[in-house]
Amino acid sequence: MSIATYSISLLVLSTLSVSLCQAGCPYTFKLHGDYCYRIFSKVRASWFEAKTYCNVAGGDLATIESKEEELYIESELRKEHGNVSAGTPENYWLDGSDILTEGEWRWMSEEGESRLITGYTRWAPGQPDNAGTQEHCLEIRYTFGVLWNDYQCQVQQNFICKSSNGFETGIIG
Numbered sequence: 001m002s003i004a005t006y007s008i009s010l011l012v013l014s015t016l017s018v019s020l021c022q023a024g025c026p027y028t029f030k031l032h033g034d035y036c037y038r039i040f041s042k043v044r045a046s047w048f049e050a051k052t053y054c055n056v057a058g059g060d061l062a063t064i065e066s067k068e069e070e071l072y073i074e075s076e077l078r079k080e081h082g083n084v085s086a087g088t089p090e091n092y093w094l095d096g097s098d099i100l101t102e103g104e105w106r107w108m109s110e111e112g113e114s115r116l117i118t119g120y121t122r123w124a125p126g127q128p129d130n131a132g133t134q135e136h137c138l139e140i141r142y143t144f145g146v147l148w149n150d151y152q153c154q155v156q157q158n159f160i161c162k163s164s165n166g167f168e169t170g171i172i173g
């Protein structure tokens with residue numbers, strides 16, 4: 001094998017291993033567009049616990065930043081629960097919170113990297129209402145029509161994790 005051929009082979013191999021390495025979702029996450037999602041409907045957790053679960057699983061609590069993304073998640077939730085009746089008590093934590101400044105909703109992301117929720121939102125009518133001055137975490141609330149609501153962070157309920165589609169699988173590369 002000539003040096004040139006050998007070099008090209010190495011280049012192809014390294015390119016291949018990099019692409020394999022980057023084209024993955026964390027285990028059990030489902031790919032949609034540029035992101036991977038995992039809906040947890042059988043583990044009940046406070047908002048803080050849910051965030052930790054997501055971090056351990058390989059992502060973070062989910063942000064929802066477009067109508068398309070919201071409709072995808074809603075369709076996945078309906079697969080879990082069928083069509084929603086008014087009394088279905090299934091609610092899901094998202095990454096939003098106003099714990100830093102009351103009334104200022106932010107995607108909390110990783111430590112110190114929170115950012116203001118601008119653009120797309122899908123609050124239920126009359127929400128966020130900070131009921132009892134104790135609601136600081138963002139959920140999708142079934143009884144409010146699968147729309148956004150602020151709720152008490154310590155309540156244990158379902159949650160949705162999300163990760164970018166570039167998770168290092170560690171299998172190759």
Ligand SMILES: [Ca+2]
Nearest residue numbers: 098130135136
């Ligand atoms: Ca609040």
Ligand SMILES: [Ca+2]
Nearest residue numbers: 129130135150
């Ligand atoms: Ca509320």
